[in-house]
Amino acid sequence: MTKSCLTALLLACACFVGAKERFNDPFSPTSQPSNHQLTNPIAVENPLPQHTGCDANNLRLIDNLPLAQLNVIGLIHYADHSVVLWATPDEVIIDSRLNDVISQEQWQITAIETQRIVLQHCQTPSLQRSIPL
Incomplete structure (x- = not known):
C-alpha cells in the first residue's frame, strides 16, 4: 500500500471512532449510553439515608458562591439519572447530579423530584431545605 492509502485509511478510522463518541450522551455519568428507553419521567431518585x-x-461544584446566588434553570430526566442545571450570577451554566455538593455552604443534593430538589447540609445533616422547580 502506498503512503497516501495508509493515511486515508487512518483518517477514515479516526472519523468513525470520533463519530461514535460524539453521539454519546454528554451528561451520562458512564461512557456507555443506557440501553433502555425512558418511557415515564422519573418521579424521585433514591434519596440518601438521613444520617449520611x-x-x-x-x-463539589460551584463552591465559590453562596446558594442564594445560584438559580435552578432546568432539570433533565434520563432513564437512570437526572441532571439539575444551575446558573451563576455571571450566567455560567453548571450541571449537577444526585449526591453532588454545591455552594460555599456545602449543600448536598439528596433527592431530585419532578417538582423540587432536596438538599442536605454537609456539616449539619439534620438541616435540610428544598428548592421548588
Whole structure:
C-alpha cells in the first residue's frame, strides 16, 4: 500500500471512532449510553439515608458562591439519572447530579423530584431545605 492509502485509511478510522463518541450522551455519568428507553419521567431518585453526611468522594461544584446566588434553570430526566442545571450570577451554566455538593455552604443534593430538589447540609445533616422547580 502506498503512503497516501495508509493515511486515508487512518483518517477514515479516526472519523468513525470520533463519530461514535460524539453521539454519546454528554451528561451520562458512564461512557456507555443506557440501553433502555425512558418511557415515564422519573418521579424521585433514591434519596440518601438521613444520617449520611457528605464525604470526600462527592463531587463539589460551584463552591465559590453562596446558594442564594445560584438559580435552578432546568432539570433533565434520563432513564437512570437526572441532571439539575444551575446558573451563576455571571450566567455560567453548571450541571449537577444526585449526591453532588454545591455552594460555599456545602449543600448536598439528596433527592431530585419532578417538582423540587432536596438538599442536605454537609456539616449539619439534620438541616435540610428544598428548592421548588
